[in-house]
Amino acid sequence: MGLSEKEKYAMASPQNITISLPENLLKRVRQVASERNRTIENTIIDVLQLLVGTSDEALDTQLSLLETTSDEQLWSIAQLSLSASDYERLRALIEKGRNEPLLREDERELDQLSEMSEYWMVLRSKALAILKQRGHNVEHFVTQAH
Numbered sequence: 436m437g438l439s440e441k442e443k444y445a446m447a448s449p450q451n452i453t454i455s456l457p458e459n460l461l462k463r464v465r466q467v468a469s470e471r472n473r474t475i476e477n478t479i480i481d482v483l484q485l486l487v488g489t490s491d492e493a494l495d496t497q498l499s500l501l502e503t504t505s506d507e508q509l510w511s512i513a514q515l516s517l518s519a520s521d522y523e524r525l526r527a528l529i530e531k532g533r534n535e536p537l538l539r540e541d542e543r544e545l546d547q548l549s550e551m552s553e554y555w556m557v558l559r560s561k562a563l564a565i566l567k568q569r570g571h572n573v574e575h576f577v578t579q580a581h
Contacts, residue, residue, distance in 0.1 A: 494554070498561050506569060512562040513576055516555050521548055 468478040481500065501509065525548040528541055537545065563573045
């Protein structure tokens, strides 16, 4: 599912927001920014892109960023997945689609949840592959997926 021209334009046009971060989180963001020689703003954008994704084109960039991510961060990524409510909604939409034609709104939601699920699976797989390459035992995560 590609992005509409309006969505592409919205993504290309930065929007300003103000957020309040807990002291310990801001300290960690500053540390990561310093380690990567990046601004705090760009570090937060990187984290958000890893967390929620942006587009297929950005996925390759996000995956390459994982190569320089700390083991601790990779373990955190390896544990990420759809929320329980999103997972249940995805299952419900799939089941509904088996029994009857989906409304356009339901199709859109199913596409979004499916894409999100695939995105997390790719990120988790890459994080686990890097951890294994670095000598960590990832067997628990691999057997957990079945």
